[in-house]
Amino acid sequence: MSRSAFLITCSVWKALFLREAVSRLRAERAAWFWLLLEPVIYIVSLMVVFTLFRMRTVGGIDTAVWLMVGMLAFFMFNRTALRSMSAISANQALFAYRQVKPVDTVLVRICLEGFLMVLITIILLSGGSLFGLDVSPADPLAVLLAFFGLWLLGAAFGLIASVAVVLIREAGKVIEFSAKPVYLLSGAIFPIAAVPSPYRDWLVFNPVAHGLEAARLGFAPYYHAIPELSITYLYGCSLAALFFGLSLHQHFRIRLITQ
Amino acid sequence: MIILEDVYKRYQTDHGPGKWVLQGISLVIPEKVNVGLIGRNGAGKSTLLRLIGGVDQPSRGRIERGGRVSWPMGFGGGLQGSLTGRQNTKFVCRIHGHEEDLQDRIAQIQDFAELGDAFDEPVRTYSSGMRSRLQFALSLAIDFDTYISDEITSVGDAAFRQKAATAFKNLAGRASLIMVSHGEAILKQFCTAGIVLQGGMAYWFDNIEDALRAYKESLPV
Numbered sequence: 101m102s103r104s105a106f107l108i109t110c111s112v113w114k115a116l117f118l119r120e121a122v123s124r125l126r127a128e129r130a131a132w133f134w135l136l137l138e139p140v141i142y143i144v145s146l147m148v149v150f151t152l153f154r155m156r157t158v159g160g161i162d163t164a165v166w167l168m169v170g171m172l173a174f175f176m177f178n179r180t181a182l183r184s185m186s187a188i189s190a191n192q193a194l195f196a197y198r199q200v201k202p203v204d205t206v207l208v209r210i211c212l213e214g215f216l217m218v219l220i221t222i223i224l225l226s227g228g229s230l231f232g233l234d235v236s237p238a239d240p241l242a243v244l245l246a247f248f249g250l251w252l253l254g255a256a257f258g259l260i261a262s263v264a265v266v267l268i269r270e271a272g273k274v275i276e277f278s279a280k281p282v283y284l285l286s287g288a289i290f291p292i293a294a295v296p297s298p299y300r301d302w303l304v305f306n307p308v309a310h311g312l313e314a315a316r317l318g319f320a321p322y323y324h325a326i327p328e329l330s331i332t333y334l335y336g337c338s339l340a341a342l343f344f345g346l347s348l349h350q351h352f353r354i355r356l357i358t359q
Numbered sequence: 360m361i362i363l364e365d366v367y368k369r370y371q372t373d374h375g376p377g378k379w380v381l382q383g384i385s386l387v388i389p390e391k392v393n394v395g396l397i398g399r400n401g402a403g404k405s406t407l408l409r410l411i412g413g414v415d416q417p418s419r420g421r422i423e424r425g426g427r428v429s430w431p432m433g434f435g436g437g438l439q440g441s442l443t444g445r446q447n448t449k450f451v452c453r454i455h456g457h458e459e460d461l462q463d464r465i466a467q468i469q470d471f472a473e474l475g476d477a478f479d480e481p482v483r484t485y486s487s488g489m490r491s492r493l494q495f496a497l498s499l500a501i502d503f504d505t506y507i508s509d510e511i512t513s514v515g516d517a518a519f520r521q522k523a524a525t526a527f528k529n530l531a532g533r534a535s536l537i538m539v540s541h542g543e544a545i546l547k548q549f550c551t552a553g554i555v556l557q558g559g560m561a562y563w564f565d566n567i568e569d570a571l572r573a574y575k576e577s578l579p580v
Binding site: 119 | 370371412413414415416418430431436437438439441442446449450451453454455456458
């Protein structure tokens with residue numbers, strides 16, 4: 101009995117997805133709780149800080165909504181990128197089976213993180229509405245477009261970084277400490293629109309910042325987003341990086357499993 | 360049929376490439392022939408098995424596999440410690456295309472491995488004997504043309520060794536076997552041909568007895 105390459109890949113993806121989901125959600129006690137808790141802690145603690153500064157609104161919208169949407173959008177990028185980066189080393193044991201390729205483990209993690217972040221986003225936004233926040237997006241399609249673009253960017257980053265950390269062991273450390281400033285520079289906790297012009301020109305090179313602003317604008321059309329906002333720029337960067345990441349995997353497919 | 364063409368292998372170490380483990384091995388392993396792999400510790404037996412099984416890639420040269428070849432059964436590999444025996448079993452069945460008859464396969468594997476309640480415990484809590492029982496049961500439940508065994512029988516207890524021997528015997532006619540073992544009796548019992556690995560080179564013998572004799576003669580007294 102021989103199966104086609106397509107069928108084999110499908111069965112590998114399905115098995116890997118189920119396996120990743122089980123180890124992500126059942127590996128420790130109440131793992132799903134910790135998945136939710138991380139963004140909640142970030143959002144609540146920053147809300148406290150903003151309240152202390154008596155900032156009721158940012159760029160014309162409620163601070164809580166501004167923070168929540170920005171954070172969730174940022175996590176969409178960040179979690180997808182960082183989780184898929186470590187996919188190859190975490191699944192090293194599975195390359196004992198020839199049909200499991202390194203790129204499969206990365207792609208499956210990208211999908212799983214995206215799926216989990218969609219659930220987390222829905223749960224937290226519904227939670228926010230229970231506290232009386234106005235979390236219904238004015239333009240749902242624009243919000244989806246922004247989140248999807250950030251997910252794609254995270255996927256592209258994960259594909260590139262997953263190859264880099266295997267080939268150059270030190271790359272993991274560098275990426276880890278450079279991930280923190282990205283969080284600041286993406287405008288997750290301060291409005292980029294407030295940065296004066298010569299410096300802002302540099303910040304808007306960061307495609308993540310465009311995604312975050314676009315997501316907020318989708319929630320409230322009267323939000324004062326940065327004037328440079330371009331969803332095309334976000335997608336352009338994502339697709340170019342995605343192509344580069346996939347070709348890296350194609351080029352190094354043998355090196356990645358050679359010991 | 361498995362063809363190795365001028366296969367070289369060395370491992371990447373922290374300070375550049377290591378020394379050559381295999382240096383220019385060319386072999387043709389015919390179908391339906393059980394082969395014993397003989398050599399001293401560190402001669403490259405496991406390395407060669409991993410290359411044949413496709414777990415690792417040669418530094419130079421080419422390996423061609425005709426038919427379905429198993430992954431090397433034996434120490435470690437292929438099992439994820441944080442998941443239970445059952446979850447690992449499901450994974451292996453799924454990637455080998457046994458989605459429809461998943462429950463039958465699981466029952467068969469559970470029955471063969473005889474792990475009892477431990478089947479639903481994380482694999483990291485297993486002893487090495489229990490791990491190889493599970494690995495052995497897993498690979499037997501999948502239909503391969505060639506099974507690769509890296510001392511699978513050496514860690515089990517007497518009952519398991521007996522069981523493994525029976526299973527190997529049942530394979531005869533259906534599939535072939537490539538095995539590493541330090542037990543002369545086991546090699547003689549199951550293998551017809553032999554490969555002696557020495558100094559990075561491989562020597563093929565049509566008869567396992569000849570292979571064992573050549574290997575013994577090469578040992579320093």
